[in-house]
Amino acid sequence: MPDLLTDSESGDVLLSARGISKSFPGVRALDNVQITVRRGRLNAVLGENGAGKSTLMNILAGVFPPDAGEILMKGRRQTFKRPHEAQQAGIAIIHQELNLLRELSVAENIFLGREPRTRLGLVNYSGMHRDAAALLAPLDLSVDPGTQVRKLRLGAQQVVEIAKALSLDARVLIMDEPTSALSDHEVEAIFRLIRQLKARGVGIIYITHKLDELPHIADDVTVLRDGKCVAAEPYGKRPHDELIRLMVGRELAELFPKSVAAIGEEVLRVANLSLRRSEHSADYTVCPTSLRVRQGEIVGLFGLMGAGRTELLQCIFGLHPRRSSGEIWIEGKRRSIRSPRQAIAAGLALAPEDRKVDGLVLAMSVAENIGLAAGATARGIGLADPRREGALARRYMNQLGIKTPTVAQPVRYLSGGNQQKVVLSKWLTIKPKVLLLDEPTRGIDVNAKREIYSLINELARGGLGVLMASSELPEILAIADRIVVLSEGRVAGEFSRDEASEEILLKAALPSGRPPARQAG
């Protein structure tokens, strides 16, 4: 490979990955992808949710190996079996969810596992604090290295992570949406720091959704779509509009036929529903939002990570009674919903984003999980009748096509698609008026996805109102009648099925670089 030789001879390529492919059951996450990081340059990685960005980063950071392809660090071939090995080769990753121990001090975090010792074998705190201070000073963070991390602001915590990476002698730094939770002022500081790191010769991979950050920091861009690399070039070669066009265009394996249901009366109306960041905060996670869903209608709720989709559904379902305010009307009647029980009594049902954590009791059987909601709403102590529960479960098993040897099978042994059908069955037993779906096909393979879509369509045809939050454009476009786009906790647009296209929706969803949402007055 002569071009590789010239790269390493020129000496400015730090990391180069070529032909990287990776498959998960039912999904081809990466297909022959390449990425190059050069000394002192920042490569911005763009792509929709699900395009394969985090899979690529995990491979570079040694979290799991690629199925095919090679990673070269300064021209030398690497095979990482563990994150530790990538770290030793000089690659550090800063995840979106920071990886710090909040109760420990700044210095203890930086030197975790490599604490300097005194001759007696005790931790040499004065030495550790001195070294930590020396690392932090050039990064413009003036805190006592003995401060507990939990007392620092988020931006400062990020700097601690960076200091930790530098102390590991990282030559390549991967940053996953580092500014997503920062204030403007902190973003400025991070940008300054990035420029400084570049000047020191560090190569940076920077994942972001915020295109307006690029002019400040980017040198190269890499665009991923559907697990493929669709552009890898110096930044500035194309305008942002063209980059957005490159990002969209993911396709379902087969076009999904949308069946149109007769749309009836309004079943759910949400007026000025909002969610504050904390009980006494003026900051909003979800700004006052109004929307409505009619019988037989599937309303898509699209937004990128952190747009507030999940939170909005949770508010409607009564999960944040203290932090949310606003009005909820079901079939024209105002309902006070301050707990999931009240939400269910009002006719709502929620299939949560993380089925295993929020949706199912994994150790219990298919039949018991299906019977859970009906059992919760039944009155009195009541004897449970396993035979009737089993019969009910078998009915839904046939109706929804749940693949399981028996309904007595613990639900943990089912595939993702079948688990989702169990969650849906659980709700159908109590005949809700509105179904709230949060990422209904996350982690589900393509065929099962199609089954879930046709199921949702069928339910809508039966008169159910559906509000479906999703970060996947093809999914939203496949089945929604109407699409509400959220961006940074606000409604950023509403489109009918005919108006909507991937490009239009993504453009509306991209954060505008506005200051974080704040309560008016």
Added chain:
Amino acid sequence: MREHLRKLQSVVALVIMATALGFATDKFLTIENGVNVLRQISVNVCLSIGMTMIIVAGGIDLSVGSVLALSGAVAAGLLKTGLALTPLDVALQFTTLGAIVAGIAVGAALGLFNGVAITRFGLPPFVATLGMLSIARGLTMLWTGGHPITTLGSEFGFLGTGAVLGVPMPVWIAGGLTALFELVTRRTRFGRHLYAVGGNERAAALSGLSVNRIKLAVYALGGALAGVAGLLTAARLDSATPNAGFGYELDSIAAVVIGGTSLSGGRGTIIGTVLGCLIIGVLNNGLVLLQVSPFWQQVVKGFVILAAVAIDRASRGED
């Protein structure tokens, strides 16, 4: 299938122990000794039924030993001297039945207090019931003045020393409660919801279960069952002693764990727990018959608990 095999493990262990003891001493395999073992474990069975339900629901109750003592002492005190409400110038006399009801009610109330501390004030069950362990023991000392309350009458004593059809009353009671709560955990909605709450509290709440009410109920039930155990203890000895039930929480948790209940909640059975009580009971009994020193008995018991749980984990494989 696997589930059945696992249940069989305890039975097999029990049979092996019984056979070995039968060969080792001819005093073991007699009807008299069998009844004796059952009577000895009846108090632990009462405690452990409640403990099983609490652990299945994802909690723990360290206070059962102290609650047992206070319930027994209150029942004994009310029976013996009644309750003098000085400001009202009223003295209440209690019948045996009244005292029994009062003793169980005290247990339920203390359990409910545990439940409130856990659900309303968000205390971890370990801490909340550790507090109650001390509170209830202290109240017992205050109530009794540190002295045993004795001579409680034959009517009350029948609970502990009486027999029907040759079977001692404590065995009838423990057996009846076992059957009742086996039914409750298997066949009532409340019982099934315990497994849901312990298996995945978030999913249970999102499915509309009133998780807090279920927890309150199970801690109150656990307290009431500890109250029953307190009555049995006092009736058996014809005396409510202030340090009754000291350390019983450990035997109870041991029986639950040997019986295959997961300490992280969501899995376990009453029958399994009763088998666990039997294993501990047979072990104690056998070691006494073999004249092993009581100090060694504790060491052996500890190893049996470790072995039982290790085998259970290994047979479960995937965990």
